[in-house]
Amino acid sequence: MRLRHASTLIAAALAGLWGACLALPHWRGGSDLLDRVEAPLADLRFVIQGPRPAPDAITIVAIDDRTIQTTGSYPLPRATMARLVSSLALMKPNVIALDILFIDPGPPEGDLALAEALRKAPSVLAAAGVFKPGEHASRDPGDRGLDARLPEAANVLLPLGSLAGAAALGVVNIAIDASGVPRHVPLLLRSGDRIVPSFPLRAASVAAKQDPVLRPDGIDLGGASIRTEAGYALPLRFYGPGGTIRTVSASEVLNGTLAEDAVRGRTVVIGATVTGGGDTFSTPFDPVLPGVEVLATAIAHLTEGDGLVRDGSVRSVDAAMAVILPVLFVLLLSWQRSAWGFALIAGIALGWIGVTAAAFTRGIWLSASLPLLAAGPAVAFFGAAQLWLDRRRADHLSAQSRTLRRFQPPSLTERLTKDPTFLMQPIRQQAAVIFIDLSGFTGMTEIIPLDETREVLRGFHTLVDEEAVAHHGIVASFMGDGAMILFGLPDPSPQDAGNALAACLALCARMEIWLAALPVRIATRLGFKIGAHYGGILASRLGGDSHQHITATGDTVNVASRLMEVAAARGADVALSDALLQAAGPIRSVLRSGSLDGPQATPIRGRAGSIPAWFWRREPPPAR
Template identity: 65%
Template sequence: MWHRRHAPTLAAAVIACLWGLGLALAHWEGHLSGLERMEAPLADLRFLIQGPRPPPSTIAIIAIDDRTVREAGSYPLSRTAMARLVSKLARMKPKVIALDILFVDSGPPDADLALASALREAPTVLAAAGLFERDARRGQAPEQGTLDEIPAAQSLLLPIEALASTSAIGVVNIATDPSGVPRSIPLLLRANSRLLPSFPLRTASVAAGSNPAIAQDGVTLGDVSTRTDEGFNLPLRFYGPSGTIRTISASEILNDEVDESAIRHNIIIVGATVAGGGDAFPTPFDPLLPGVEVLATATAHLIEGDGLVRDRRTRLADGVMAVTLPVLLVLLLAWHRSLWGFAMIAAAAAAWIAVTVIGFTHGLWLSASLPLAAAMPPAVLFGAAQLWLDRVRAERLRQQSQTLRSFQPPSLARRLAKDPGFLSTPVRQEAAVVFVDLSGFTGLSEILPLDDTREMLRQFHTLVDREAVQREGVVASFMGDGAMILFGLPDPGSMDACHAVEFCVHLCSRMEEWIATLPDPIASRIGFKIGAHHGVIIASRLGGDSHQHITAIGDTVNVASRLMEVAAFHEADVALSDDLYQVAGSASSIFETGVLDGVVATSIRGRANPISIWLWRRRPVLEKRRAP
């Protein structure tokens, strides 16, 4: 009688035990990729509950940021600039300088030699990268603890020999989950018959002055031991959002603005944080954490021993709970199917969650999803799926936002992100307006192939955009072979007119240099003209409900556009209004680099009253006519 009464309960308990045991074994062998997807948002939640942590003070990031790129004038930085940066860092006596930059292609020989010489001035580590084939590691899992567990790359991207011979080499590959969040760093990587250490492991070992002792489930550097997960992966324990680890702009080093004490005896990791550089990852604390900070985080774990512990012992604890909790659930339901019974079930689940949260704050990564998936599949799967879908949706919205921002100048994109209603109501304000147009391009486009025509326009647009951004200008629109640039958006400033005249002069110089690089049959038939004016504009959004763009209208805009005709008629490079000249003040002295004529009263087509203008040329008219 007792057996018949309790047989269903026993059978359910056995089935629950076998279900939990199956999940536990799959988790032990690393086969539960679906469960890892559930674990990722729960791990992120525990990061947020724990909150940011203070990073070690012995590690600093030298960031190749927007300021550095703006001052250098190019990205990536030239080998010469990198040599200067490394040399200046070396003189401050750091423990190691690790460069999270791939030098896989040769540069100018003298620049490569300069960088190689700078690398020899201090202990240095250079980045390499492994290239993996999609699905290359699918199939039967290797026996745990063997070298077969180590990720195998199809090929390697290594520094050029001239640089590789000066430094230690480390691989910068990062393991991410399906949503792109970096979860771990493979400490070792195989490629053919070679076995390479990771970039953080190489950096930490050079800084410690000793080779790492690698065991089946961990690595030891000096007296610091760090446990690793399967495949010799080092789990990441983020310190906080971008900039939590001490970050110094490379421009401050190049400009000698940093005290030597900030570098001396520290681990220095050099990498790019420039906006739009692409080397960034979403994390629980920050949607875009620079890759160099991810590598610095892993390096800190190896030096300080403060990373997450997720190894065979924690997986065993997960498995024991995955077997115990479903059996306990069955027994509780069989004992008392009431509010108290469900409350006890919820309390058991909550207790395990509390254990995982407390363990996480102490650096122990116990699985929150495995025991719950074994015990309460419907509830846990639904909750984890909702969190996972939110992450996917947020990632998609971030990508869409980035794509849409590429259709607006950076300064306007930033303003629209902060104030979506910007210029929904038109605004009257002072601004400098500059128009530039290619002369002769229409005729050329009739005879040039379409690809060549597009490439010329691309080069022209790139040149105009670069010069405008450097002087806080906004390219309001590219109109085929012309462009309208505004100085005063998104906010007017006292230097708008100064920036406008500087833009005109520098653009003329860059345009002539560019035209000189074109084939003679094209260069001889093409030119440019620039018109510039200062006054009141109406800045607003124009367009329909489905598409809008930000632009400026008004008499000031019309005059600036017509001044291009005046420049062309007088064979001048720039025709600018006396209003702009006067507001620019001392900045107008930049025109002394060429020939400035004025002031001249000039009629403007379509306008009743003449205006006073200045005409500027980089060279006299006769000299320009004689120029080949």
Template identity: 65%
Template sequence: MDARRQSSTLLAMILAILWGGSLALFHWRGDISVLDRIEAPLTDLRFLVQGPRIAPDVVVILAIDDETVQQAGSYPLPRSVIARLVEELGRLEPKVVAIDLLFVDPGPPEMNQALAAALAGARGVLAAAGIFDRPIQTVFSYDSSELDRIPIARNLFLPVTPLRQVAAVGAVNVATDPSGVPRHVPLLVRTGDQLLPSFPLRAASIASNQNPVIEPNHIELDGSSIRTDLGYSLPLRFYGPRGSIRTISATELLKGDLKAEAVRGKIVVMGATITGGGDVFPTPFDPVMPGVEVMATAIAHLTTGDGLIRDRRVRLVDVAMAITLPALAVLLLAWQRSTLSFAIIALVALIWIGLTTVAFIYGIWLSATLPLAATVPPAVLFGATRLWLDRRRAEELARESRTLRHFQPPSLTDRLKRDPDFLIQPLRQEAALIFIDLSGFTGLSETLDPNEIREVLREFHELVDQEVVRCHGLVASFMGDGAMIIFGLPEPDPQDACHAVEACVRLCSRTNAWLATLPSSISSKLGFKIGAHYGLIVASRLGGDSHQHITATGDTVNVASRLMEVAAHYHADVALSEDLFDAARDACSVFDTGILDEAFQTSIRGRSGPLQIRLWRSARPEVSRKA
């Protein structure tokens, strides 16, 4: 990974961590309702995966149901009937009688007195209801305590004075999600400068004969620590559909059929379950859970400690995952940019959902949404950006490759793609070398326009390249009006010498034909000469760090180059060594198209000993022999 890619990855990681950290901060403060909307159905799904649980036997619901209303003759029940129910319950010795009914209207004084007298003989808890501007108070101070996050009631509906003088009072409010499912019960409510305990907390504390002790992030009750969520709210962990908590019709008590064992020593919660009564909530298990059963569920959690745990420590795990997973996703995509990376990220997301489900079964409410919301956008954005950049880079490399192919023979380019270290170490091998050069070009260039010179060279180089490639050779370099051709690179071939001989003849034929197409003012001054030899060469890379080229060196190269002078001296098209002729003897029949001289010895400039050579002239020597 180069420095630029490392920098972009580091920047993406920082941005991903900042994104996850910002979501985590809102989650830590409980101010991220958008994610709560997504979390709600995932929470319901975890409830369904967990399945119904057996409710503890410490709480019993005394239901004011349809049969009770029918027997009483009206709804709401007259306070005299409720007084009778409380009085009868008191004789059966329950721990607490918690009445989930509002007594906010004055009512007949005699009925209030009757109910007050009944409550005085029982350990009673009455319901109050608060009106809130927001379900949770938002505090923009990072050093604020949990007490500052307790919901503030704009209005509070309390029981009438005669009743609240003889019984404890608690708020029956619940915090619901956008779909109406109750998720928390605020254990404390602020009104003015006072704190009002919730209805479930009142009932549980009276049952334990202890006042609750408010500690940071939890409440101590009866020797147990109740771990709470933001603002001392209690997460609800439903036991199942309606009726999961033992429910007894108030009719049984009115008829005298209720046995004392059913309620003795238990917390009895009295409330309405009448059809159409209005006090119902949807839950994961039941679309019409009576409100009294929601209150009974919270009381059971406070009494037995079997509720959901979602406190600061649990939220801290959510925060850690929201910061860690996006960074890991970016690193994964930077390491392996492919569909496999996205598959791994999807697998991690599924594993996290699975872990939250397992934790939920054991009563720990981890956020399934927050880490995913923190991970998916950076992963998709970074992955899409990297794929786009990689595609652009691939297109650039393809363009560069196509461009470089114009500067390197295709066979050599393909070999370097497969083996970038090709010829870093010199290679000794047998090869055939051809040099071709235009005669008279230097003098001609003095009289031609530069554009005309370029056009002549372009046509000449093009025909040389075409014929060499056709004969399986390699143009190692174009040197002005000449070229150096190798047969044996990038891969040696037993037919290299034969290919070289064939190339000599084809080059002569093609060059003669080309010269014939030029204006007479040019063709009359041009000719060509070819020197060819076969022997040992050293193939290697030459050049510096910024530019290298592949070439051949050695005596074979020098001899092939000097043989052009021999061809020009004898007015021949080609001067080839006897070594090349012997190596390509089976292919030398191509020379039958012209005149091939017998072998003879000649001296080579710069070489001490003579060399056995042959001369060949094409069928149109009048053009090719220009000096």
């Protein structure tokens, strides 16, 4: 038991260590393997949660197919863009953010007009980070640890100098996972010695008319506290499919049909949604969500504070569960390896998934994959090891049981298995007792080798055991060339006396055949005698603490043993007490197969008085 407890504790410690090894990289910011597993589970939670209403403080002005039909060209001429910005500025938005890269120069008069329009309104222009091969914006900026290191770009593509000086700048890079789903927006990007803010952060700052305050675990902006991941990565919490955020066509602005209240006091994001012209991303709600709506979603998180929270404290909870669940499951398996144990483990795992789903609806992104990936192998390996050990124990116990059956009768073995306390206290009951002994055995051992003596005894014991079992008796003990057989253990029966009588005759028949099969020099020296009696016995265990055996004591046992001596003296094969013969009932008819004398008053050595006894002899074989 101590060894089992020690092995369970070692297994639990190893399971906790395995969970800690998985939890460490996640706690430090993420691992590619875990993120790949977690991504579809996060998408599933988005679907379970369903679309949410988008904030009313953001409006997307889309350069869509209708706008291109109106203007007749794409990209829009700089002069047209200037007119679009100027028209929006007249409606007094908080900020106009253009998700368009103005890298190449256009007609001078158009660039000049756009610059003038940008200066007259709070505006933000898009820049883009260029990453080295092997590093790109889709990399989780937190995968380098919790030291707030930022994603590094080899270069930043900036707008034309004339335009860059007319508006604030922000990079539009979005971090996507292996399946192409945008998961984060890096709020800050490093390029050489410069730190460049993201397009959403710059737009939210201009709209709030204040600079953000950086904290180790987030950003304070406009009275809202936004908790970010390591490296100031902002997790995206999508509102729904394309169009969930208020979207109007740029053509409505250009032709003057857009209502002013759709823009006044709001953050306006201009971007392309034209077919084949704008960038799109796959999200849980929409396989082709326009990139401008992804950026608008990030801006909404910064202004409303309604994004997902997956900062260091949330990851610490994930890491703690990655250690606790494997240890808990190993202890549960050790305590209960039945179907109930596995059902309890499954229930706890489903419970954790339910907790992550409920937390997700409240904007907290707990990992569903990390604790289960940590617990799964621990449960599998420990469960397999326990099954293997259980099989070994079962094989060992089976071997022990087979060995025990060779030392105890099967009926007693079965009873002791079910009731280990059987006969710890002596029991008085009625039983039939048979004694059988080989006569002439001692003299025979003087003339034959020891190995041959053993084989004779082995044959005799096998014969006695088979007949005892066949007649529902048990061999209580083998005493060299003799044996004591009990009928009534482990449980007494009305047929015990009849079974004993039938066993006496069967033993005589088997002994005659067995003796005839022995070599003549042995068979001529051997005979047998049987005594049987029925009455009260005291069944109990005898022996010390290290070894015990079950037997019967009392006057009935002594009389049966003395009757065996009387049978030898009277030249009978079997000496039966009248008590046994009367208790046997109708089965007494089996005695007709031989010669039966009695009842005769028979003195018993060591016992006062005499008892009525019967003497049975086999019919002599017919003369040749």
